[in-house]
Amino acid sequence: MSVLLIEAFYGGSHKQLMDLLQEELQEDCVLCTLPAKKWHWKARTAALYFMQTVPASTKYRILFASSVLNLAELAALRPDLGKLKKVLYFHENQLAYPVQKCQERDFQYGYNQILSCLVADVVVFNSAFNMESFLTSIGKFMKLIPDHRPKDLEKIIRPKCQVLYFPVRFPDVSRFMPEHKLAHLEKVIGAKRNEDGYQSEDLSGQQKSRALMKNSKAQCESGLCEAQPGLYTTQHEGLPSPLTAPARSNQSEASESTNPCQEDDKQHLTFNLSNILSGQDYQQRPLHVAWPHRWVEAVYCGCYPLCPKALVYPEIFPAEYLYSTPEQLFKRLQNFCKRPDIVRKHLYKGETAGFSWAALGGKFRSLLAAEPREDL
Structure with a gap:
């Protein structure tokens, strides 16, 4: 258990990343968390809580935490953890995160x-925009201090920084992808695997699902099939989520991400499978506009991205x-x-494979x- 994972806000993308790392590292890590509630209190007091609850061990070598945690406080409160290689991961930063009014941004x-x-020791950001918006805002932010301001903090921090995109374990979408988009997706992922030399997600499962979907088509000719709910994600408490209502009203549409002939006692979906897979009726059905919160996943599942020319997009x-x-x-629109x-009919012209685990x-x-390190 050489890796200590600490998450002060264990929910949404923060939870998704920690769970993925824990699963991949298996016996080589220990995970310590706080629930995803009252974000501001977690950011301010989590270090004191973890001082008392993180088990002591001589086997720790790495401390990996999100930027919700005040790492300086924890390192001071637990000198044994302060000696570790400390990796800080930024999902977002508090110097550039949108607020209604400037005076609403809490300095602390x-x-x-x-x-x-x-x-x-290492500061990791999930995008170049996240990194640059943070680093270039430090100087202006520190001017809020009335006097005796520290200098050159950006120059001290920047050499530690790097960009490492949020890793996604993409789901099997072959059960509901239109044939032409699925073929395109397989082609893109296959080509990317050959070019870059990394192991892409196994497509054999998708190919089997395609065969299953074709075989089950005859069983669903009545047009009455049941689908399980789709993938859901959460968002930080207190953070804005515009257009959430339209997205929620279309959960049944998103639920096609699983086998349309499986049963689920919570939610049912009725549709004509042959019309969905191909044909004029499918092409002319009204569009569903969604606010997915997880774009890199939504596009992979066949959504057409329409984003502002700003921020990270x-x-x-x-x-x-x-x-x-x-x-x-x-x-x-x-x-x-x-x-x-x-x-x-549109085939996405970007790439999603580079964001995969x-x-x-x-x-x-x-x-x-x-x-x-000599002191370990």
Whole structure:
């Protein structure tokens, strides 16, 4: 158990990452968490809680934590943990996270993250935008201090920083993907595997599912099939989630992510399978507009991304999927609603394979590899 995983807000993407690392590292790690409630209190007091609850061990070599934790406080309260190689992962940063008004940004939370970066050995961000928006905001942020301001903090922190995208273990989407999109997905992933030399997700399961879907088509000709609920994710407490209601109302549409002929006693979906798989009726059905919260997953599952030309989106999506003004967004949505076949026939021109655990797993393993130190 050489890796100590600490998550002060164990929910949503924070939980997803820690669970993935724990599963991959298996016997080589210990996971300590706090529930995903009252985020602000966790950010301010978690270090004191973990001081008392993290078990002492001489086997620890690496401490991996998200930036919710005040790493400086924990290192001071537990000198034994302060000696470890400390890796801090930023899902988001408090210097650039949107607030309604500037005066609503609480100084202490951004200040905590700066202190954590100064103490950490490696600081990892989930995007270049996240990293640059944090680093370039430090100077302006510290000017809020009335006098005796520290200097050159960005220069001290930047050499420790790197970008490592959030790893996704993509689900098997072959059960509900249209045939032309599934064929395209298999082609892209196969080509990427050959070019980069990494092991992509096993497509044999998807191919088997395609065969199963074709074989079960005759069994579903009545048009009455039942589907299990789809994948759900959570979001930080207190963080804004615009357009949540429309997305929630379309849970039955998202639930096609599992075998349409499996039973589930919580939710049922009725549809004509032959019309969904192909044909004019499928192409002309009304569009469903969703706010997925997890874009890299939504696109993989066949959604057409339509994102603002701002924040992290230009880093992830090709230019044709971005809009600059609300008027542009309205016009594009209007056009898609008039011609839903444009979206349904569209083959995504970006790539998602690079965000998979298969592509990023090796980098995370290297990050969590212990480096020999005399004081360990």
